[in-house]
Amino acid sequence: MTPAASLTFIVRPIPPFRLDLTVWALRRRERNAVDRWDGVTYRRVVTAGGRATEMAVRQAGSPAEPRLIVTATPAPRTRPGRAHLRSVVECTLGARVDLAEWYRLAERNPQLRMLAEQFRGLKPPRFPTIFEALVNAVACQQLSLEVGLELLNRVAVVSGPRRGSASAPHYGFPTARNMAVIEPSKYQAIGFSRQKVRALLALANGVAARVIDPESLSREDDATVCSRLLALRGVGRWSAEYVMLRGLGRLHVFPGDDVGAQKRLARWLGRPAPLDYAGVRAAVAGWQPYAGLVYFHLLLDGLSSAGALESTPDTLWRAPERRTTS
DSSP: OOOOOOEEEEEOOOSSOOHHHHHHHHHOSTTOSSSEEOSSEEEEEEEETTEEEEEEEEEESOTTSOEEEEEEESOOSSHHHHHHHHHHHHHHTTTTOOOHHHHHHHHTSHHHHHHHHHTTTOOOOOOSSHHHHHHHHHHHTTSOHHHHHHHHHHHHHHHSOEEEOSSSEEEOOOOHHHHHTSOHHHHHHTTOOHHHHHHHHHHHHHHHTTSOOGGGGGGSOHHHHHHHHHTSTTOOHHHHHHHHHHTTOOTTOOOTTOHHHHHHHHHHHTOSSOOOHHHHHHHHGGGTTOHHHHHHHHHHHHHHHTTOSOOOOHHHHTOOOOOOOO
């Protein structure tokens, strides 16, 4: 059998950039089977040009002079498909986000400076679509992150695009159309409550029928975004702020109802107890417009303290580069 033709191209992030830190902020836990990381290469199955392709991303060059070598197998057939794939890489990994002002802000604050230097090169990750951000929010509501991610892994198996072999399949995140055709009983069988199933299918059916257009939210101001998100079934304040940060890339948003983030923030500030929503807002007010970036840094701080972040050897950044086509 002839192997599928691949496409290789280069993405040049705005420095500083570290793929390992950014991928961990994206995937959140090791059990995430959609966003895969082996310590060197980030992999995800996406739909580009009408068919499933698996993209593999590795970093060449130092954080100060980064280059991402992206290989997609099979190659998208069309130019729009190839452009979409590049857009997914740049959006998901925050490659075009310039954080020069963040580093200047951190330099003036000793506490922020330590955090920024510890995770220098982290870029704010985003889900490739706002639909995916919404499904993540619904799945993880009122559950531990580990349980929520397991539910999302099962959704990918049930309705997502697939690459790999029959014995070792890799699943990507489904489109709204693919989710909408799955019977409610199947979602319940993989662990979703009836309430969550109703919310997920209302969203998927609405997007598939073009009655709901989450992607148009990127053009709206915060108040309009919040209003439209809260009008969706199953979306509350935490979900709305989560989508604003992880789906829309609004870095001033720190999800104030996020219990894990409340605990990490309080611990980092030396507070004896977790903060409530008002306490979070007061605590992050002086870090605007980068409160959401602090959220990502504290997520990595928690993962680092738990021993989840593997160290990246300096030799990785000095690895020889292959010649590729851009």
